[in-house]
Amino acid sequence: MQNTRTIIRVFIASPGDLTEERQLAKNVVDEENSNHANFQGYHIELVGWEDTVAQHGRAQEVINRELDQCEFFIGMLWKRWGTAPGASYTSGFEEEFERAQKRFKQTGFPDISMLFKEVSADQEKDAGPQLQRVLDFKKDFADKYLGLYQGFSDSREFERRFRAILSRWLKRKLEQDTEQHLTQDVKLPEISPQPAVAETDRASLILDREALEFVQQLVLQPKPQDAPSYTPTDAARFRLIATTLRQAGNDAITLGPHDANIIYNNLRDHTLSPAERRGLFLAGLRNFESKNTPIWYVLPGNDRSTADKLLVYTIISEVPERKSAFKLLELMPVTIEDARDPFTPNFYLEQWFDKDLEDDLKSSALSYLEKRGSPIALAAIDALIAGSNATISRDALAAKVCILYRQSSEDALRFLASYPEAEVRPQLVEMLFKKTALIPTSVLKACLPQKTPEIRLIVGNELLRRKELSLDDLNYLEVGAHPELMAVSAKLRAQSGSGFSLTNARELIFKGSKPRDLGSVSPQMTEAFFEYNMHHLSQLPAAEIQHIANGEGYFDDFGTIALVDKIYHENKFNIFENIEDEYQNFYNKKYENSFIDLSNINQNVNDYLRNRTFHRTLNIVASKMDSSALKTIRHVIDKSTITGNSRLYKFLSRYGDWNDVRRIIKIHKNFDYSTRSIVDFESQNLHAIAADAILKLGKERYVDLLEEEIPSPLKFLIICRMPNSAFSSFDRGKIIYWLNSEDSQFRRAVALKTVLSYSKSFVSSILDDYCKLPTYYYDCIFWLDLGVSMDVKSKRHIVYSAIEALELTTRRSSTPLGLVL
Structure with missing residues (x-):
């Protein structure tokens, strides 16, 4: 064993x-x-x-x-x-x-x-x-x-x-x-060997031929004096056979992960009875969420048969297996239209959404339809949307939005606009508004009353850019007093020429905070007001911005930052000097020239102000994509605590080299999610941006790259996003070593990439060698089994679907804003 x-x-x-x-x-x-x-x-x-x-x-x-x-x-x-x-x-x-x-x-x-x-x-x-x-x-x-x-x-x-x-x-x-x-010696009565059962008698037996022969051999063989009479594999198979015997009133039991893996490692090439294979399939379904029980090798050998089997198992068996069947279908290129007589698509829909069915199963079916559904399911989904169960109605709404989106993004948005109270999760918002500039103005206006703040912010900014917002829309922008939406409202008020001042904007954006109570001021308020000021100042000539910067008080830096952006190329070397000393001299002069007494200011406040200006300037410099800034940016990353962001990653990716890999890793550990925009989907996917930058800089040294101390989510994405041709250049010893990593995300990525990058025979040899190690992980066996058991088209689709799902776990989202759709 x-x-x-x-x-x-x-x-x-x-x-x-x-x-x-x-x-x-x-x-x-x-x-x-x-x-x-x-x-x-x-x-x-x-x-x-x-x-x-x-x-x-x-x-x-x-x-x-x-x-x-x-x-x-x-x-x-x-x-x-x-x-x-x-x-x-x-x-x-x-x-x-x-x-x-x-x-x-x-x-x-x-x-x-x-x-x-x-x-x-x-x-x-x-x-x-x-x-x-x-x-x-x-x-x-x-x-x-x-x-x-x-x-x-x-x-x-x-x-x-x-x-x-x-x-x-x-x-x-x-x-x-x-x-x-531990096994105990149990004294059994001696049993004389029995003759084999005649073929004519087999039809009346409860076990198939293969299972019966095994049980006969196990039970009737003489027990040695000083050795066990059966192996762990024998015990596992005997337990498997026991799980296949069940009538009404019996417990619904399946084989556990340990025994299922023992059978896989020792008997996967043996002939097992149909009932045993069905038992192994049910064990794989029961444990599918954990990905620790092989299942692919007991699926039928072609796409059509697999689709039939999985669809059928969504309406039979126990609830956990049915839910897992839906999860498995989500990974595969199987739609409800693949159903064959006598089970039609409408038959499945009726079964999935029967009024007496558990809500968990209905949600599982809707999750599957959200990813793989087609218009044939819309009538059944509409009935659920109109139902009284709020959770099911919400899930059904999400499924319909996704089905419509696969046909027409405009149709999906118009439908969503008809449900303004629905709150939509960030991933769907990102999908629906991926190409905002191409969405017709009429559709955007229909979406403006949406309850979801992310949607109102995207739509509000785009309509403001098109000059299609009016003061009548302020109610939609200001409901909930979200700082970023308040900033859009402030821009609209200022744009209308109604004498809207900077003080008015501050009061609007900081609505909900308490005077002289810094604890009531959120980072989102501060950043929204900063962004509003940058928008306002960017429209002024450089001389006027310079005048504002010269007159700024000790606690403000809006004019200073706006000036950096406005006259970067004319003044960049002075800007570099300020970055190099992290604005120490700059704030010393502000302190000396201040008109108010600053002697009681806490040093922590001074450090905060200086650090804020330093990071804002650094981000602007990185966004300019100026190669002359490379030395300065490298220097401050090496000596200071820098928070990572997409601008720095993209800058280093364009102008850096291998030595900048560790710089990206260093600053990536310090990313601050508290101040990013609720629609900054790029920052939500910051791991992927950092991974792409690292891969570009390390493309000639992939093995060295993976030996670096890299945070688990980032390392996972580096493997997943690495070209298959590069991964296939690694030797088998290195692959097996990585498959035994204690980092679960990393080893899963290696297993998935192995299935994608190597031939079936090579994956099979990797699997054989891996199973011979003193220790190994079941989740790796689960994915390697996919590589040796499924056809090329199916396994590629499953792996890419699995990677997409796992990549979602690397994304950081903001504080939940309410119920999600």
Whole structure:
């Protein structure tokens, strides 16, 4: 039996006020993996909201799917309870805890532990609604579980307690696993060998010929004196056969990942009975979300048969398998129109959206139609949109938008405009408005009342550019008081010539903040006001901007930055000097020439102002794409803490060389998501932009590139976006070494790229060698199996679909703005 490395998933749940503790928890897990776990044959994956991304359905639903795969739940609370993810729960934490509790009562998993950070007595007396919910939950938890939780006061105590909780749980789990795998000698009565069953008798037997012969051989063979009478492979196959025997009233069980992989590694080239292959297929479906159970080798050998089988399994079997069948269909080039008699497309639609069907299955069907649906499904979807179930209606609306978009983007937008209350997730907004300049003005105007802020911002800016906005549209722009939309409103008011001043613009954009309360001023407000000023000043002549810059107070830099942009080429060497010393001399002079007393200004404030001007100037210089700035930009990256952005990546990509690879990696670790625009989709995909820049600079040294210390999401994208011809130049030893990386994102990328870049025979040889290692990962076997089991067309489509889905997990999105479509 191979010593596989078992993945143990631990879910950590908390609201947003325990960021430091979450990082400490990750550090403890990393240390445990490094020092102990690998030697014990397991690897811990810490799962939480950081690892999720907006996908189909609520953001909380994505987190819940991750939670359902975990074996241990650790909850942490301090002063915040969190925000409500929907109507049924008061916070995401509450939904996660209740879901874990419900699953534990049904299955015995996950184990649950709670940690509470201490609050002062004064805070308890004046708790407020958030803290009060935490205190109520803590009391309820203590009453129900006899106080079985742990408290901590600071980060050091948290780390100690978290480490102890994790260690004790792992010790208990390993003991249970060891006990489970131990076999005991059981004295069986001696059985005389029986003659083979006659062919004429087989029809009356409950097992197929292949399974029956195996069971006979296993049960009837003599047991050696000092050795086991069967192997782990025998045990796994026997368990598989047992899962194929089921009648009404029996438990619906499938083979687990360990046994399924044992069978794959030892019997995939053997003849198994049809029932056994069906059992392996169901095991693959049941575990499809985890991608740890081979499934491709038990699918039919051609596209048409595979489509038939998967479509059928969306309406039969248990709910988890049916949901996985939809997920599998999303990866494949299969549409509902591929259905064949006697099961027509309309038959499937009726089954998927039967009024008595579980909502989870309806959402799974709509997710599939969103990606692969065609107009034939629109009538069924319309009925769901008009229904009373808000969640299903929302999912149906998204599916119809995507189906229409594949026919006509204009039709999709006009349809969406007829539902102004729908809130649309960022990925759909990006898709719908990818080519805003080509959208007719009438369609844009129809979309302006949309509730989703991102849509109103894109539409508002484009209509303003076309001079098609009027003061009558202000209500659409100013609802919700979003800073960026307020900036568009301010531009419209100023453009109308109504005497709208800079002070008026400030008041509008900072609406909702409190006077002299810096804590109430969000980064989005500051950036929106800055952008408004840049827009305003860019329309003035250079001499007037110079005059404004000369008269600026100590705390302002709008004129200074606008002047950098306006007269860059005439003054660039002075600009370089300011960047080189990070505006130290510039602010020293501002301090000396100030008309007000600045002696009481905190040094942190001085540093903030100087750093703000420095970064704004650096970004403008990078955007100019001037090769003479290369030396300066390199110097400040090497000596300073620079926040990464697309301008710097593109600049270094154009003018840099191999030595700039590490510079991009360095600044990419410092990207600040708090100030970017809600429609800055380029920044949402910043990992991809950085990966493309690194690949361009390192195209002659790909092996050296992958030896660099690169953040996991970035490394994943570098592999995925690397030319197949370049990847295929790597030797097999290097591929196998990477497939055994502890970085799950990286090894998945390597497995997927291997399937894309090499021939079926080469992938097969890689798979054989990989399975002979002392330790290996099931997720790699899952994807390598695709490369040896499916035809070229299908596997390429599946891999590209999988990469697209996985790339979404590398994208960072802003704070959720409400329900997503």
